[in-house]
Amino acid sequence: MLAASLGVAGTAGGQVRTAYPDRRGVALSQFPRTIKLADHVYGYEEIRQPGFTTVSLFVVGADGVLLADGQGSVAATQALVDAIGAVTPKPIRWYVVGSDHGDHTAGNSVLPTDVRYIIHPQSLAQMQRDAARPARGAGAPQVVVPPAAMTGDTETINVGGIEVRVLFLGRAHTGGDLMVQLPAQRLLFMSEAYLNRVFPAMRSAYPSEWVRVIDRALALDVDRFVPGHGFIEEPHVSREELVEFRKALQFVIAEVRALKARGLTVDDAERQANWGPYTEWFLREQQAPIAVRKVYDELEGRLK
Numbered sequence: 146m147l148a149a150s151l152g153v154a155g156t157a158g159g160q161v162r163t164a165y166p167d168r169r170g171v172a173l174s175q176f177p178r179t180i181k182l183a184d185h186v187y188g189y190e191e192i193r194q195p196g197f198t199t200v201s202l203f204v205v206g207a208d209g210v211l212l213a214d215g216q217g218s219v220a221a222t223q224a225l226v227d228a229i230g231a232v233t234p235k236p237i238r239w240y241v242v243g244s245d246h247g248d249h250t251a252g253n254s255v256l257p258t259d260v261r262y263i264i265h266p267q268s269l270a271q272m273q274r275d276a277a278r279p280a281r282g283a284g285a286p287q288v289v290v291p292p293a294a295m296t297g298d299t300e301t302i303n304v305g306g307i308e309v310r311v312l313f314l315g316r317a318h319t320g321g322d323l324m325v326q327l328p329a330q331r332l333l334f335m336s337e338a339y340l341n342r343v344f345p346a347m348r349s350a351y352p353s354e355w356v357r358v359i360d361r362a363l364a365l366d367v368d369r370f371v372p373g374h375g376f377i378e379e380p381h382v383s384r385e386e387l388v389e390f391r392k393a394l395q396f397v398i399a400e401v402r403a404l405k406a407r408g409l410t411v412d413d414a415e416r417q418a419n420w421g422p423y424t425e426w427f428l429r430e431q432q433a434p435i436a437v438r439k440v441y442d443e444l445e446g447r448l449k
């Protein structure tokens with residue numbers, strides 16, 4: 146438990162708690178890798194630049210495969226489809242858009258054309274805007290825009306003997322954040338609402354609402370929480386690390402709030418922020434300035 150309370154990489158159960166593969170002792174040659182989480186349920190970890198994992202989840206039912214989140218390019222999602230094919234000959238029939246960001250959706254053109262998308266209205270609107278943007282150069286991946294959004298905050302899907310619940314627990318990392326709960330397996334795939342030892346990435350986030358979303362996730366009857374980035378953990382570690390990620394979010398919000406209360410401009414706040422134990426987390430240099438701006442936006446009422 147001590148290691149879990151440290152923001153820096155600690156060890157527990159022999160695993161270093163970090164999103165850095167080398168510090169964790171995992172060679173890059175081991176990726177991509179498929180990890181069996183329960184009967185019929187698999188996590189998939191692939192490395193994306195600048196060197197941390199993007200996680201997908203798939204559930205193999207009697208009627209086909211449900212996939213939650215893809216990878217960040219046509220080649221990477223094709224490799225994911227191939228990995229699913231190595232587990233089962235059944236077709237991918239459902240795809241849950243946990244995150245609408247390109248690092249999870251840019252390869253979706255390789256999915257079967259008749260796949261059924263489950264997507265939140267806010268993510269659908271975002272993907273429609275992304276698709277309407279002028280082409281971003283030759284070879285830019287085609288944005289596959291799902292035809293329709295879900296109509297409520299939950300949807301239950303029977304993939305053939307396995308119940309899957311798709312949940313919207315509130316706005317977090319994208320605003321259209323969907324999670325996949327497997328009640329019988331006591332598992333929750335949280336997509337980018339849970340970044341394991343990755344600095345809170347807030348480009349399109351709702352910082353304080355995100356904290357409440359994690360509270361709702363922690364209150365569910367779940368043993369294993371699966372992140373959208375960072376390593377998939379054993380169940381008890383996954384809960385400790387989700388709590389740790391919640392602390393990181395709160396730390397970032399509190400730090401920026403305190404800087405703003407001192408009257409600092411956003412640029413000065415960015416320079417003077419002290420990220421404490423979270424300085425070591427993956428993507429800190431890239432994401433911290435974005436987080437400062439987003440928390441200012443929230444405090445100044447610019448997040449609608």
Ligand SMILES: [Zn+2]
Nearest residue numbers: 246248249337
């Ligand atoms: Zn991502």
